[in-house]
Amino acid sequence: MTVLTGLNLALAEQGITVVVGKSGCGKTTLLRILAGLECMDHGEIHIPGSSQKIGMVFQEPRLMPWLTVWKNIIFGQKKDEIRQEKIQKLINTVGLTGFEKAYPNQLSGGMQQRVSLARALAYDAELILMDEPFAALDHFTREIMQQELLRIDSVSRKITVFVTHSIDEALLLGQKIVVMGKGNVRAEYDLSPYAYPRDLLSDQLINIKKSILGKL
Amino acid sequence: MKNRAKMKTHGKRNGHGRIKASSGLKKDSVWRDRCKSWGVTLGILILWFAVSKTGIWSSYVLPSPERVWISFLAMVRSGVLFVHIWDSFARVFTGFWIAFLIAFCLGILAGIKPSASAYYNHIVEFMRNVPPLSLIPLLILWFGIGETSKIIIIVLASFFPMFLNIKKGLASCDPKLLEVGSSLNFTPWQKFCRIMLPNALPDILIGMRVGLGYSWRAIIGAEMIAAASGLGYLILDSQQMSRSDKVIVGIFVIGIVGYCCDLLFSLAIKKIAHGGVSDSWS
Numbered sequence: 037m038t039v040l041t042g043l044n045l046a047l048a049e050q051g052i053t054v055v056v057g058k059s060g061c062g063k064t065t066l067l068r069i070l071a072g073l074e075c076m077d078h079g080e081i082h083i084p085g086s087s088q089k090i091g092m093v094f095q096e097p098r099l100m101p102w103l104t105v106w107k108n109i110i111f112g113q114k115k116d117e118i119r120q121e122k123i124q125k126l127i128n129t130v131g132l133t134g135f136e137k138a139y140p141n142q143l144s145g146g147m148q149q150r151v152s153l154a155r156a157l158a159y160d161a162e163l164i165l166m167d168e169p170f171a172a173l174d175h176f177t178r179e180i181m182q183q184e185l186l187r188i189d190s191v192s193r194k195i196t197v198f199v200t201h202s203i204d205e206a207l208l209l210g211q212k213i214v215v216m217g218k219g220n221v222r223a224e225y226d227l228s229p230y231a232y233p234r235d236l237l238s239d240q241l242i243n244i245k246k247s248i249l250g251k252l
Numbered sequence: 253m254k255n256r257a258k259m260k261t262h263g264k265r266n267g268h269g270r271i272k273a274s275s276g277l278k279k280d281s282v283w284r285d286r287c288k289s290w291g292v293t294l295g296i297l298i299l300w301f302a303v304s305k306t307g308i309w310s311s312y313v314l315p316s317p318e319r320v321w322i323s324f325l326a327m328v329r330s331g332v333l334f335v336h337i338w339d340s341f342a343r344v345f346t347g348f349w350i351a352f353l354i355a356f357c358l359g360i361l362a363g364i365k366p367s368a369s370a371y372y373n374h375i376v377e378f379m380r381n382v383p384p385l386s387l388i389p390l391l392i393l394w395f396g397i398g399e400t401s402k403i404i405i406i407v408l409a410s411f412f413p414m415f416l417n418i419k420k421g422l423a424s425c426d427p428k429l430l431e432v433g434s435s436l437n438f439t440p441w442q443k444f445c446r447i448m449l450p451n452a453l454p455d456i457l458i459g460m461r462v463g464l465g466y467s468w469r470a471i472i473g474a475e476m477i478a479a480a481s482g483l484g485y486l487i488l489d490s491q492q493m494s495r496s497d498k499v500i501v502g503i504f505v506i507g508i509v510g511y512c513c514d515l516l517f518s519l520a521i522k523k524i525a526h527g528g529v530s531d532s533w534s
Contacts, residue, residue, distance in 0.1 A: 071435055092435035098428050102450050111446075112436035159436060 039065045040076075040219045047212075051228070052189055052196040054210030056203055058252060062219045063199045064095070067165045070197065083163060091161035093169040097148035099140040105151050106136040112159040123158060129184055130154045131177070146173045153181070157188065166198045170205070182208055186232050203248055207241050208234055215251045223251045315497035323497045324504075333486075333501070337509060340475065340482040343399065344467045347406025351467070352460060354407070355414035362415070363422025363452070364444070376412070384408035385473045397478045402471065409470030410463035417459025421452025457521045464517060468510045483509075 039062045047053050057063050068074040070081065071092045083090075099108045109126065110118050127133060130150040140148055149172050156164055170178045186209065189196060200206055206213050213225040225244055234241060297317060303309075304316035311319065327333040362369060384405045391401035425448045433443040475484025483506050490498035 073431055073434055089437065090435065092432075094428070094432070096428065098432050100429065100432075100447065100450070102453070111432075 038219065040069075042220045043079075045214060045221055047195055047197065048228075050193045050195055051211035052185070052198055052209050053212045053214060054198045054200060054206040055214045055216055056200060056206045056248065056252075057216035057222075059201075061216045063216055064167055066216070067092075067167050067197060067199055070163070071165050089159065089161040089163075091156035091159045091164040093153050093156045093164070093166040095167050095169075095171065097140070097145070097152040099148055099151055099155075101140050104137050104139060105132060105143070108140065108151055109154045109158050111155055117160075126154050126158055129188075131180065146177055149173060150177075150181070162194055164194055164196045166196065168200055169198075171201070178205075183233070185209065190232075203245055204236055206248075207236055207245060213244075213248065215248055217252065223248070312494065312496055315500060319497045320500045320504075323495070324501045327498070327501060333505065336481060336483050336486045336502075337505060340471055340484070341509070343402050343475075343482065344406060344464075344471050346399075347403040347471070348410055348464055348467045350403065351407040351410040351463060352414055355411050355418055355459070355463075356456075359415050359418025359456075360422060362419040363448075366423050376415070379408075380412045384470055385477070388474065388477050392478055401478065402474045405470050405474040406467040410467040413462040413466060414456075414459040417455045417462070418452065421455025421459075422448055424455075425451045453524070457524065461514065461517050461521065464513060465510065468506070468513070472506055 043062075043066070045066075055063050055066065065074060069076050070083075071090050073092075100111065103111065105127070106123070109123055127136060130153055132147060132150055132154070135143065135147065140151070143151070149169060153166075153169055156166075170181055173181060182205065185196070185198075188194070198206075198209060207227070211226075211228045213227060214221055215223040215225075225248070227244070230240070236242075236245075300314075301317050304311070304314055324333070362372075387408065388401070388405070391404055395401040395404065429447050429451065430443055433447050438446065471482065472484040472487075475482035476488045479485040483502055487499050487502040490496070490502060
């Protein structure tokens with residue numbers, strides 16, 4: 037079955053690109069192809085930078101049930117790369133202080149997802165792919181995580197591709213918004229002129245939201 | 253909002269209290285369970301004692317507990333019992349580890365390449381349904397009545413539960429977890445060592461536990477047919493000497509030694525597998 041056809045997409049050299057679209061339009065497939073988890077029949081991908089490190093946050097937490105939170109977070113790192121303070125800082129950032137020795141089945145779904153996010157960030161990839169990572173979080177945690185993502189993005193030169201269902205989330209996070217439909221790109225919006233934190237109720241963003249809703 | 257916050261803390265406190273209460277209950281129920289199990293054991297012993305006192309059956313058919321105890325003490329004092337236990341144990345130990353090594357290697361092969369099962373599936377099913385004891389005549393013919401034939405019996409008896417569990421554990425690894433490995437640039441070897449193997453550990457340990465039980469059963473049978481020592485031999489020899497008290501001593505020792513081995517093994521498993529894994533077996 038053909039999922040993506042005629043898709044042409046350029047990612048910014050750094051910053052967050054948000055992909056929105058209806059269920060089944062190929063958002064996840066696009067991410068999986070970028071991550072190298074899926075093969076494609078035709079086409080080309082050029083990944084900038086020398087490093088082949090790609091961090092991925094899946095829809096589900098996908099933690100190793102036999103490892104503690106700490107060991108899950110350092111799961112992708114080589115022994116000599118692990119820096120204790122950095123990991124501890126990351127754990128504080130995602131709000132899991134004190135849970136380092138807990139096992140995944142002792143955590144709530146949202147907490148597990150935060151561990152999974154910390155694992156991808158600890159991996160220190162230049163390209164981070166996120167597949168609806170905040171969908172399972174409650175409203176307050178999601179806000180904190182969104183702010184945290186923006187903070188991490190502002191201090192590191194990373195490329196983030198963020199897939200979401202929520203147009204509001206896209207407007208809050210994206211420097212570029214890609215609207216997908218039926219396997220290709222319907223529209224692209226450049227939001228880099230709008231500084232963070234953004235006010236979703238400002239006229240320009242409301243107009244963009246209307247325009248996106250029209251394209252979906 | 254305030255109200256909600258209040259409710260939240262209240263709920264938390266409640267939850268905490270419940271956790272404490274439940275741990276107290278747990279301790280209580282552990283004690284109650286212990287009393288139950290010891291009570292029943294004691295009851296059976298008293299019944300045995302009472303029945304043998306009435307003299308309904310002759311002491312040859314049902315020896316009294318004190319007669320069994322006296323012959324047990326005599327066997328302990330002379331050291332014969334320990335020689336038998338040690339001989340059986342040494343055979344089980346050797347055979348069990350040989351079986352584990354073979355099952356582990358073949359199980360990995362089968363778990364990693366499920367498609368290859370077409371080659372061996374019918375042979376495995378065939379061999380699994382042949383009781384190892386039925387091979388004794390052939391084994392004696394080929395290997396004599398020495399240790400080799402008994403160890404082969406144990407290997408055959410304990411191989412299948414271990415092989416099938418190792419295979420199942422490796423083959424049932426969630427592909428979603430393996431994808432995490434791919435996304436972290438793991439090599440196939442790393443994926444195997446860091447995801448598949450720990451994921452299969454509970455199944456491997458269950459297989460080992462079942463296999464150990466099977467090897468105890470098989471060795472007693474093998475020793476009853478072809479041996480000059482061991483617990484199985486002790487029982488058969490006592491039967492031929494018309495010493496049913498010694499037969500009962502043998503049965504008790506087999507049961508207790510097997511029980512202890514299983515207990516030690518389950519303790520070891522609890523030490524090794526913890527966290528999310530500890531709930532997946534008991």
